[in-house]
Amino acid sequence: MTYPWAAGETLTAADLNSYAGLILVKSVAIGSGVSSVTVTDSFSSDFHSYRILIDSIDTSSTPVIRFQFVSSGGAVFYGNRLQMNNGSTTISNINTGGGGAAYAEIGVGGTTDQGFLSMDVYAPASTKRKGITGNYYGFGYNGNYGYESADGTSRTGFYLTLSTGTFNSGNIRVYGYNNG
Numbered sequence: 001m002t003y004p005w006a007a008g009e010t011l012t013a014a015d016l017n018s019y020a021g022l023i024l025v026k027s028v029a030i031g032s033g034v035s036s037v038t039v040t041d042s043f044s045s046d047f048h049s050y051r052i053l054i055d056s057i058d059t060s061s062t063p064v065i066r067f068q069f070v071s072s073g074g075a076v077f078y079g080n081r082l083q084m085n086n087g088s089t090t091i092s093n094i095n096t097g098g099g100g101a102a103y104a105e106i107g108v109g110g111t112t113d114q115g116f117l118s119m120d121v122y123a124p125a126s127t128k129r130k131g132i133t134g135n136y137y138g139f140g141y142n143g144n145y146g147y148e149s150a151d152g153t154s155r156t157g158f159y160l161t162l163s164t165g166t167f168n169s170g171n172i173r174v175y176g177y178n179n180g
Contacts, residue, residue, distance in 0.1 A: 110139025
């Protein structure tokens with residue numbers, strides 16, 4: 001059966017599995033007063049790449065938002081993050097070069113308005129190198145980032161942590177890219 005589907009047609013499992021697009025894998029609400037959020041069972045071999053959308057981010061201070069794979073440690077992220085204020089003043093440009101970092105900095109929190117973040121995660125369940133790219137906007141800041149993880153271990157989830165303070169709210173949705 002081909003898309004678009006017509007009223008009255010019966011969709012089979014084969015039809016749905018052949019559909020290319022984003023498939024919701026996990027949805028998590030960020031609680032109030034927490035300094036970190038763990039999203040487990042969000043990556044598997046079912047999909048090669050994933051899209052993570054985070055909306056309505058509200059924090060108790062103006063921290064840097066950090067991403068880390070579950071059960072990873074050490075300096076596994078390489079690359080750089082560029083964060084800008086109002087599109088003109090560079091706040092931070094981190095190039096980890098050969099040293100690496102334990103986490104990827106992916107945005108800035110704040111106490112006014114709300115923040116929004118979009119991230120693509122490449123090959124997290126693979127035993128090969130992983131990549132993340134994305135962008136964010138909120139609290140007068142906007143920016144983009146890209147990292148490579150030299151970690152050769154299959155990962156099934158991730159943490160979000162803050163450099164200081166706590167989360168007040170937010171929503172996380174993880175989608176798998178279905179290649180059809």
